[in-house]
Amino acid sequence: MHIPDGFISAPVATVGCIVAAGCVAYAVKATNKKMGEKQIPLMGVLAAFIFAAQMLNFPIAGGTSGHFIGAALAAILLGPWAGVLIMTCVLAVQCLVFQDGGLFALGVNIFNMGIVASFISYYVYRGGAFLFGEQKRRTLVSGGLAAWLSVTIASIACAFELAISGTVPLGVALPAMAGVHALIGIGEGAITATVLSLIMATRADLLEIQKA
Amino acid sequence: MKFKWWHGALIFALFVALLSPLASSSPDGLERVAEDKGFMETAREAVFEVIPDYAMPGVGNEAIATILAGIIGVLILFGIGYGLARLLKRKGEA
Numbered sequence: 001m002h003i004p005d006g007f008i009s010a011p012v013a014t015v016g017c018i019v020a021a022g023c024v025a026y027a028v029k030a031t032n033k034k035m036g037e038k039q040i041p042l043m044g045v046l047a048a049f050i051f052a053a054q055m056l057n058f059p060i061a062g063g064t065s066g067h068f069i070g071a072a073l074a075a076i077l078l079g080p081w082a083g084v085l086i087m088t089c090v091l092a093v094q095c096l097v098f099q100d101g102g103l104f105a106l107g108v109n110i111f112n113m114g115i116v117a118s119f120i121s122y123y124v125y126r127g128g129a130f131l132f133g134e135q136k137r138r139t140l141v142s143g144g145l146a147a148w149l150s151v152t153i154a155s156i157a158c159a160f161e162l163a164i165s166g167t168v169p170l171g172v173a174l175p176a177m178a179g180v181h182a183l184i185g186i187g188e189g190a191i192t193a194t195v196l197s198l199i200m201a202t203r204a205d206l207l208e209i210q211k212a
Numbered sequence: 213m214k215f216k217w218w219h220g221a222l223i224f225a226l227f228v229a230l231l232s233p234l235a236s237s238s239p240d241g242l243e244r245v246a247e248d249k250g251f252m253e254t255a256r257e258a259v260f261e262v263i264p265d266y267a268m269p270g271v272g273n274e275a276i277a278t279i280l281a282g283i284i285g286v287l288i289l290f291g292i293g294y295g296l297a298r299l300l301k302r303k304g305e306a
Contacts, residue, residue, distance in 0.1 A: 001242045006256035028300065035301040041218035044294030045225060048286045052228035055266055055282055057236040064244040065236035089292045093285060098266055099258040158242065167251050176249060180241040203217055 001069070001151075001158055001181070002094065003109055005102030009165035016161070017107030023115050024088050030081040039078060042206060046074050047089050049195075054090070058187050066184030069113050069154070072121030072147035072192050077199070077206060080122040087114030108161055112154040121150035136200060139207075140193045147192035148185040155181030222290055229282030232266070233275035 008016070050070030057065035070090070075083030091109050094100040101109045128142025159177040163170035199206055239247060246252040263269065263281050271277035 001240070003242065004255040005258075006254045007246070007251065032300040032303045035297060037301075040294060040297040040301060041216070041221075043297035044290045045218050045221040047293030048222060048290035049225040049228065051285045051289045052225045052232070052282060055232040055235055055278075055285075056228065057238070057240060059236040059238055062244075063238050065238040065240050067235075067240065085296065086293060089289060089296065093288055093292065097262045097288065098281065098285065099261050099264040100266070102256070103259050155241065162251075167254060168249050172249055173245070176245040177241070180244055184241050 001109075001113060001155060002091075002101030003105040003112075003158065003161070005104050007102075007165070007167055008105055008108055008161050009167075010104075012161050012165045013102075013104045013108060015107075016105070016109075016111050020088070020107035020110040020115070023084055024110070027081040027084040027088075031079075031085055034079065034082075038206070039082070042078065043082065043086060046070075046077065047086050050074065050086065050090050051093065053191065054094070060180070060183045060187070064180060066181070066187055068188055068191050069117055069151055071113060071117030071154075072125070072143070072150045072188065073195055075118040075122040076125050076143055076146065076192070076196065080118045083118030083122065084110075084114050087118060112157045112161075116157050117150040117154045120153045121146040124149050136197075139200075140197055143196045144189035144193035148182075148189035151185035151188045152178060152182050222286075225286050225290070226283060229286050230279055232282040233278045235278075 050068070050073070053068040053070060055067070057067045059065050071083055071087050074086040078086070088110050091101060091106065091114060095103060095106045095109070124146035125142050128145065129139060132138040132142065155177040156174065159170065159173035162168050162173045243252070246255070258264065263284065266281045267274065267277040268280040271280060
């Protein structure tokens, strides 16, 4: 869902950059209070893993592929603000080094895949834990659902940005974007739940960080 | 040096990068919508290129070029993520 330059108008790109810069600045503030010794390597390996996993496009229906985004995994493990920071690192490197996502569109891409996806998944996950309890299988279902929703909602944000830019009418962009990403989101949910169960089996204490 | 859990996690990320040549090359969700709805041609070329399309320039073998790009990206992001977290922790203590 990396928007290249040209898909969005200059005003939309500019607003995206301002909103993203503000959120990242606040995320730095919000995160440094909670940073512990354990989180330091976790942030490094999460950024590295999310980058690698994003390279693995998986085929979905109709000659289309999708890939993992990772905001849900980062936000569930480290909280939404750290999720924003991790996704900003990944998206900035993808944009600056690998030319994936436009330079001027970076702010909008951080907004969709970093900010929107992190917060949606974090609150859906916490809501699930609150409603259904913290038993293992239920936690994985909440995590998977949160991840699926994060991709679908991020794609809806993208559709609005394309429509506001005058690139494509909302009535066309919205069902198309949400439809294809509702499918891609199933992959996101499955990968997120799998990694969470792997962490529960090996380092369950990492999942407790958020509650502290 | 004692083997820590995150050494394993970093090796796992590098292993995932090794799988990158297996990735589907079909257009992704946004590219598919852009093609179907006819706004693909509004995309502009990148202003500058370093390692475009996740393939190391100058490497003939496509799979190796992709794996190299993946490993470079994994190492850069581990460094940035780790460094940023370390920096934030220090700031938080001050």
